[in-house]
Amino acid sequence: MKIALVQNAPVQGDPGSSLADLDRLIGDGCGADIYVLPEMFATGQYIDPTPVVQTMDGQIVEWLKNKANRLNAAVCGSLPITDNGNVYNRLCFAMPGGRLEYYDKHHLFTYSGEALNYTPGQERTVIEFRGLRILLLICYDLRFPTFSRNRDDYDAVFYPANWPDKRILAWDTLLRARAIENQCYAIGVNRAGSDELGFYPGHSAIITPYGETLIQTDEHPQMLCADLDMERLARFRTKFPVLQDADRNEL
DSSP, rough: OEEEEEEEOOTOOOOHHHHHHHHHHHHHHHSSSSOOOOOTTTOOSSSTTTTTBBTTTHHHHHHHHHHHHHSEEEEEEEEEEETTTTTEEEEEEEEHHHHHHEEEEESGGGGGGHHHHSSOOOOEEEETTTTTTEEOOOOOGGGTTTOOOOOOOOSSEEEEEOOOOGGHHHHHHHHHHHHHTTTSEEEEOOOOEEEETTEEEEOEEOOTSSOOEEEEOSSSSSEEEEOOOHHHHHHHHHHHHHHGGSSSGGO
């Protein structure tokens, strides 16, 4: 299973330009099975998303679906979606053939005012693609270990993010912690560039179940790819069965 970290710098409020930049960044791809993009990868971050809010049949979701078909791979990232009168920070996971799954961000970032304009999602979302079981989460969810807890039902957790430089040590530390405590691959994709809220230094990474850094980006827009060793993960869980010893009230 090959994963691509696609770290872009979205053009604030201009999905067309952001998607064109992503077309150039991804190109013909790297042969990955899944391409993971940041939070708000096509719009930039908006506390009030009214200027850029999308629908499930809108420009950005259609781009995800088309890109998945062209690459013969899954492509995922988050965007502001209006659905049944509510607005969600929604992580859309598009697969070849038009299939799409999604997760709505549960922990809204009160500090920035996100909770004033978005509706929190209520469903925990685990999907399976090409044999890989994935827990879909977004950015601030990384700070909540119980919500991220592995119930022996996933192999990798995805965290697309807009995580600023002032708190990047927390990002690096918590991503590693989630991988170790859940015996999984933790895959975090942060954006690059800056906006009126701050500077985003990248640090997108794949962390192994042992807490090792498999790959990590610098601060610039880029795409890095790496293979997940699923046999090694299975051997580790058999040899050192941490998940079997979890407290029942955490599962």
